[in-house]
Amino acid sequence: MTRILGWLAILGLLAGLVMGFGVAPRELTQGNVQRIMYLHVPSVWVAYLAFAIVFVASLVYLARRAPGADRLAHASAEVGVLFTGITIASGAIWGKPTWGTWWTWDARLTSVAILFVLYVGYLLVRTMVDDPERGARYAAVVGIVAALDIPLVHFSVYWWRTLHQPPSLIKPGAPTMPPEILVALLVNFVAFTLLYAYFVVKRVWLLEREQEALA
Amino acid sequence: MSFARRAWIVAWKDVLVERRSKQTTGTLLFFAVLLLFVFQFTLGPDRERLTAVLPGVLWLGFILAGLLGLGRTFVAECEHDCWEGLLLAPGDKGAIYLGKLAGNLLLMLAVEAILVALFAIFFNLDLVGVLPGLAVVVGLGTLGFAAVGTLFGAMTAHTRARELLFPVLLLPVQVPVLLATVKATEAVLAGQPLASVAHWLQLLVAADVIYIVIGLLSFDFVLEG
Numbered sequence: 001m002t003r004i005l006g007w008l009a010i011l012g013l014l015a016g017l018v019m020g021f022g023v024a025p026r027e028l029t030q031g032n033v034q035r036i037m038y039l040h041v042p043s044v045w046v047a048y049l050a051f052a053i054v055f056v057a058s059l060v061y062l063a064r065r066a067p068g069a070d071r072l073a074h075a076s077a078e079v080g081v082l083f084t085g086i087t088i089a090s091g092a093i094w095g096k097p098t099w100g101t102w103w104t105w106d107a108r109l110t111s112v113a114i115l116f117v118l119y120v121g122y123l124l125v126r127t128m129v130d131d132p133e134r135g136a137r138y139a140a141v142v143g144i145v146a147a148l149d150i151p152l153v154h155f156s157v158y159w160w161r162t163l164h165q166p167p168s169l170i171k172p173g174a175p176t177m178p179p180e181i182l183v184a185l186l187v188n189f190v191a192f193t194l195l196y197a198y199f200v201v202k203r204v205w206l207l208e209r210e211q212e213a214l215a
Numbered sequence: 216m217s218f219a220r221r222a223w224i225v226a227w228k229d230v231l232v233e234r235r236s237k238q239t240t241g242t243l244l245f246f247a248v249l250l251l252f253v254f255q256f257t258l259g260p261d262r263e264r265l266t267a268v269l270p271g272v273l274w275l276g277f278i279l280a281g282l283l284g285l286g287r288t289f290v291a292e293c294e295h296d297c298w299e300g301l302l303l304a305p306g307d308k309g310a311i312y313l314g315k316l317a318g319n320l321l322l323m324l325a326v327e328a329i330l331v332a333l334f335a336i337f338f339n340l341d342l343v344g345v346l347p348g349l350a351v352v353v354g355l356g357t358l359g360f361a362a363v364g365t366l367f368g369a370m371t372a373h374t375r376a377r378e379l380l381f382p383v384l385l386l387p388v389q390v391p392v393l394l395a396t397v398k399a400t401e402a403v404l405a406g407q408p409l410a411s412v413a414h415w416l417q418l419l420v421a422a423d424v425i426y427i428v429i430g431l432l433s434f435d436f437v438l439e440g
Contacts, residue, residue: 062436117387124383128374138370141433142384145363148429149388152422156391159414160398 002201009198012191016042019184027181036094038184042192043087044112050080050196051119055147058140067211068204070136073143074126075203077119079196084116107158114153118146132211218310225301225314229288230321239291239322243284247330250276251337265338270400273334274393277357278386280326285319285364286381289372298372302438312365312434316427319361319368327353348403352412355419356396362426363388369437395419 020038027034057073060066091109092102103109122142129135177185216224233240254272258265265272292298301311331349335342342349367384371377395415402412409416 114390121384128380137436145429148425152391156394160394
């Protein structure tokens, strides 16, 4: 089952590569650099998806005390941090040729950076508590605080400053992108989501084995 | 015993302990004075530059003092073996959270008041006119800071490297509060009315409410065992 998921993710990523480099047209103003979008945007989607799942799994853990929910939260947070890192790195590589700078304290860059440190903190809590049950409980509380903090972070950072191009996909009215770009992007969305699912399933399995070995 | 009464007892206990031991307050005040020195030495005597960065420096002082002060409260409970007492207290653990929050808030506000006074005296600032606005902004910001700080402080008291983990957990969560208060403080110090920063104040109120509700609901899980 896991293996099938893994193969599906690989197939999706291959299709995404073909779509992103082969089918999607070269963007007029930015040129080929714009193709980083097919990595950048799906990564940030996976990051938010991962943290939403951390939130839900944390709530379930506190309510039911199911070790499975804790493992899911743990695995999802790790994968989320990874994809937040990919988002920041790919954004920096995209920013250098288009904005002329690797990093700027723009609203959305800042909120993703804060997201990154929030969840690195979340993962740190787990390593700093000796009793695994207590570690799971503390992590769940931090996971809930972090998730509810995200909207506040967004508002505050948005008012603080904004420079980023407005969202081009999810907004009122018809999408302004050419259909080929849109399709290529959507294929990558699916591929990255599959990859996320595969990583999480694999990591949950690994955490289970780790806990069995320690018990 | 009612919820409010139990919260009050916890807060009063903290105040009483502090009044008799004078451990945290005394040292924290001394720390505040030292911070003033540090700011003076790092920023130099240029008054123009100081007034430009004053809101940020002020909050840097509050945060540093707050991190040290808030981190202490639950560690003290552990050191004096009072943790079990808190655990055994009957009823909703939210009351203990509120009581601890009140104690922490009081401690932070006291240090902040003294820090502001020291700034006014040593940097020759006229803050009398802006004091009411400043009090509102600082009060709202401190409440948000203390609300999460109390929750996380209870947690990190039981972790390894707690002095390190506490700020590492608390600071990222506090980014919205920090941005809002520094921006609002900036406006207030520049003599603008509070209405001009209404959106920041609304954000602070929203943050305070969210943090306190999370604290009340989740404190049970932090305290247990």
